[in-house]
Amino acid sequence: METSALQKERAKYQPKLPKALQGAVKIKEGKPTQSVDDYEEIKKLFPNTYGMPLVEFVPADSQDSLSINVGVILSGGQAPGGHNVISGLFDELKKINPNNRLYGFLMGPGGLVDHNYIEITSDLIHNYRNTGGFDLIGSGRTKLESIDQFEKGLEIIRQLDIKAIVIIGGDDSNTNACVLAEYYAAKKYGIQVIGCPKTIDGDLKNEQIETSFGFDTATKIYSELIGNIARDCNSARKYWHFIKLMGRSASHITLECALQTQPNICLISEEIEAKDRTLNDIVEYIARVVALRAKDGKNYGLVLIPEGLIEFIPAVGRLIKELNDLLANHGEEYMGLDHKAQRAYIIEHLSPANKETFVTLPVGVAHQLSLERDPHGNVQVSLIETDKLLSDMVSAKLEQWAKDGKYVGKFAVLHHFLGYEGRCAVPSNFDANYCYSLGTSAAQLIVNGKTGYMAIVKNTIAPTEEWIAGGVPITMMMNIEKRNGVMKPVIRKALVDLEGAPFKSFASKRELWAKETSYIYPGPIQYWGPSEICDRTTRTLVLEQNKELQSNC
């Protein structure tokens, strides 16, 4: 395997661990926990894994050298640092007992069900330490949710003498990890299931989880690229750059990138929803800023757009919700139709209010909203060209204003979509350390007999030594939501909090950023060099966690 100079050097990096995880470990248990909502229903659905205490790791004098085999699964979209969760888990299991084995199930949860796996060895993992990607064992989007799958998985678990499964995934995958944990516990199979909080989207976050891994690296990559485009924008001074950013529903990525780069316009889906903005409101807002800058002779600028925006425009969102249910219930019948017939079918079945929204949308967008859903029953927002939709509508608006004598200027647009460039980037020092600590925590949760827990690390704006590692019962983060047309227990997604410090900091400055050109150019992630560069975390995390900063913003 030919590797780059950076790959070779990063393979040598020894990730840092919180003090409590550096030697022998014991756990300190907190009080029993409750779910965030729908207590009774969640408790009823998870009788064996509900109400367990929070746990924190603390140093111990010694630890039993337990003999334990573990299986690990990467579930869902890639995020920088996945390989470090696995190497943290691997190293800790071997430290506890060199005979312990770690198996990797291949290409996601499907590998458990179909019995596709490899043993992860010291030689194998060496080249993957501190690297991006999930290619060591691959990932997949198969949903683990049927008893059939759980029993099929159990066969290989028994065969390999596996004691615990670690599922590295986002909110949906961790929900399923908890369902699996509950099932194995109810059946008294003695198999533990532990989750790890992964997603570049940053929406798996709550009182217990400060940040999901990958968010730090991905937003740094996107901010680097936005900074580069901003610098180009400010050098050529003739284009408006419309940049769409990955992030299925929450706008955390977009907000973080805005804080790092200070664009002229940044749309936050959650705000648009809360303020009940229409598509036309958004178009007018952008056009107003374009016209304002044009008055100063600045026919250029930068607009950040969250990928999931369209779903958060309330009228469009209500339409999509009905479409999700409609397509979930009438899936096969519908899929056989051609585009024109699909449109007619939808118009026929929609409620009057949503029908009205549907028919007034540009046909291309309406069609994209009617496409096949992802395995979780959600519209595939990454296929919708929101950036082009908006720039076309802004252009039309400006033409009208020009005719009315309200605008004089040029409006030339370039479009960008940033997503795949960041999901598999080499993890930042933060993510390298954070993921390695999460893997180590997962191993300790297993050794300490826990199931239905997610590994967590807190106090992450402090130096790594001072981080606090532990575990949180997955049920604690659950409530009941409608998904794919059915009420289900799920981990509550963390959307951007409009009362939170990151949004408020952004909102306090955006008027200035719109008028002036205040771009910041973060540059590429650095692994060596001054600590202010190499070890900085996200603005989001600092603003959320740093009480002092919060009171100033």
Add this chain to the structure above:
Amino acid sequence: METSALQKERAKYQPKLPKALQGAVKIKEGKPTQSVDDYEEIKKLFPNTYGMPLVEFVPADSQDSLSINVGVILSGGQAPGGHNVISGLFDELKKINPNNRLYGFLMGPGGLVDHNYIEITSDLIHNYRNTGGFDLIGSGRTKLESIDQFEKGLEIIRQLDIKAIVIIGGDDSNTNACVLAEYYAAKKYGIQVIGCPKTIDGDLKNEQIETSFGFDTATKIYSELIGNIARDCNSARKYWHFIKLMGRSASHITLECALQTQPNICLISEEIEAKDRTLNDIVEYIARVVALRAKDGKNYGLVLIPEGLIEFIPAVGRLIKELNDLLANHGEEYMGLDHKAQRAYIIEHLSPANKETFVTLPVGVAHQLSLERDPHGNVQVSLIETDKLLSDMVSAKLEQWAKDGKYVGKFAVLHHFLGYEGRCAVPSNFDANYCYSLGTSAAQLIVNGKTGYMAIVKNTIAPTEEWIAGGVPITMMMNIEKRNGVMKPVIRKALVDLEGAPFKSFASKRELWAKETSYIYPGPIQYWGPSEICDRTTRTLVLEQNKELQSNC
């Protein structure tokens, strides 16, 4: 001005210089030179700047403290390192005499003609040292070519007591720099003009110019992103990624990125032209690789496509050439027509062979070829969605093969265009040093009374200390070519040499890369840390300059 941590730290970096430029400098003159072709015509067009010797800088005991004001212009597309050319120029002028002044003409050559300028001061330049972008003085694409413009420029030159103009640009801008130098020399105005070789495209390269600045940084950024996408590709294992790369005509960027990342498929325009490939040949080649990988269960891969590809498909190229002339000669008449009438107009005026090509192209592509030209009379290839055109045609081909029982597999495609992310990136250590040395060389060419020269630095795969700086007469790189329908003296563009070491190295490995998955992940540019990472230059430069490596490949 709020800046990032990286901006702050990079502002402190002191670029390295070749030994000969570190103290007082004198010049060593070589023999008289000739143009690369069309000797008599070039000589006749440039009687005052033709045949001058190559010059090399060597250390001197002391140097006169000449009093000299200089104007600098950034011309054309952005490239990483432009600010360092300016700071090298600034520092050297001030070293020679602290009273010397440097003026920056704003927004490109138009700033000279329209008398828009600023004085570049020590305070002003501080924050721009070792940064990307051209935003210190902006850039523009106005062509300096009329006597009117030259005389208009002279007014402000006289007013500011400027002795020399430095034009930082690509092949077209340096051609114009030479025309300006010749004009001022013929008129005996005593104004010198010096060029600097800038372009991320890498096509301003010859016996004297080892590489144009910006190529190193831009290809590193693109390779980082291609590597990240490759890792995503190899983790999800379900997409073919079609990546179009900036580079107006030559495929140097694409070739360099291929050497750094080892994709499954990489198209090189120059090879397609030389081998007289048709669009269908290219589509079949890609489809064959897709089918080959599908046989091994690999329904994923990476395709690199140079932005300028379409012009190099010989039949399409001949069509575009005729279209360029047609639109140059019938510009205004044509521009007034609507799309349909434009199509009819073109079909009516084309020669029979090119008409046949035109009508058989997909209508969308034919339309894009008929759009407005750039100021140099060239089709704007960046607007043509070559990547989507190709993947659509490959998909249709595979469908046919599936029906014929020759292909079983899935072909899902994601598209990317990498361009604006790299043109204004923070310059690599290489580009930071190279540009600073070019700026220093430009100052020394001025002080030594030269005009019609381009600043050069050679031996650039050695440590910076050992680099050799000097100047080359611009006429030496010229020949006569048809541009915009007219025969003109121009600097010959360096296309990818199919007999050169970089292409041969690529060609010897591409079959393996197609079948296997041999991706390399270069990661982000590093400014601190191990020298193998921070100071590496491009594979192209190493292969071209390193005679030892060449004999092995």
